[in-house]
Amino acid sequence: MDGKRTVVVGEDGTSIGLISAGSGDPLLLIHGGMGRAEHWDPLWTALSSRFRVTAMDRRGRGTSTDGPNYSAAAESADIISVIHHLAERSDRGVDVVAHSIGATFLVDAAADNPDVRRLVFYEPPGPETVAGGWANHITALVARGEVGRAAASFLRDVVGLSPGDIDRLREQSGGSDVLEIAAATLPREARALETIDFAGARTIWAPTLLLLGSTSLPWAGSITRQLESLIPHATVVELSGHGHEGIDTAPDLVLAELLAFFDQPTTPP
Template identity: 55%
Template sequence: MDGQRGHVETSDAARIGTLTAGSGPSLLLVHGGMGQLERWQPVWDQLTQHFRVTAMDRRGRGSSTDSPNHTADRESADISAIIEKLNSDTGTSVNVFAHSIGASFTIAAVAGNPAVGKVVLYEPPGPETVAGGWPEKVTELIRSGRIGPAIASFLIDVIGLSPSEVETLRNQAGAFDPRPIAAATLPREARALQTLDLAVAEKIACPVLLLLGSESPAWAAHITAYLQATIPNASTAVLQGQGHEAIDNTPSNIATLVTRYLNRSGHD
């Protein structure tokens, strides 16, 4: 991924790294769990043809530093800080495309935020996603050094992949090793989801497109339906034949869908 590196300092002294490329309306990309900004590589070239795209490394991974006492509020504040910086740099509103838990933290960041233009949220998880004691399970796996089984549990029990799909991902991982990120962030993000209040979504004034895979786990459909009913100006697009990982499986279709929505005139 080509672009210009930058960073934003947060109120708790974390340094959030960014990568920016392209020209046009401002678009911030917020990745999900167990990844970093490079996860946007499948859609990067297509999106940067239409937007001035900034991808962020969420705290504790990639080019970003961390601080003690992780909370969902701090993750949301990081996103807000970058939106503020992009708005200040360009003098125009900032669009946001966020995936998975990054989308969960984005909800509070864009609620009532006048600097935001349009938002695309792809299957943000919530408390029901980690019900049934999964946070305790993954915390124990990480504590006992069983990082591989913890990753597999996340992908199968939470994301809804099959064991064969997990094996395919493992074989395609290449140079990127997710184990350090998983060890540092899976338990804390699971705990953050337990107490996440999605009701703040009712304060989102800008247009929002919710993306939902037709093959995604039940929690994704439940939460998407809740957000559709809660956000005043929301619409939903169902990704037929896809689950939680359509950014990897059908990147051109995702980039085209997002581009058309963000470039569409009016508040639809």
């Protein structure tokens, strides 16, 4: 992805790496688990033709450093710092699109946040995503050095990919960077998900789009509908025939839904 690289320092001193391109209203993109800013490459050119688009590397990967202590609250605080940084350069507020666990951490970051203009959450996971001791399982695999098995479990049991999809993804990614990220972040993010309660969603005042894959695992629909009931101005749109990884499998469909949402006139809630 082409763009200008910058850094925002979070409240605990963590350096959050950003890449930005285009011009127009600010749009922040937040990736999910085992990812980095480049996850948004399939949408990057189209979005940067309409917005001043910025993708962040969440802490502990890519161009970002790691903080002294890890928690869901620290992840949300990083997002708040980036949103505030972007909002200082705009008088219209910041639009935010977040995928998977990035969307989970956005919930608290967006709660009662005057810098947020509009929001898109694509299948944020929560406690039911890691039910049945999955966090213990993934932590044990990584501790034994079986990072590949841990990554495969994540893709199969959380994302819902088939063995064939996992093999194709492994071949496309080359593996090394993904496995480094998995080893450093999978166990701690699984533990963080066990603590999520989404209470902050009740004070998200911005217009909100909730994207839900029609073929996603049951947890995705359950949590999405929960958020629909909590967020005052939320709408669910189903991505027919696709699941949790629509950004890769159906970028044109995801782009169309994003632009349809952002092209709607906004009125104060």
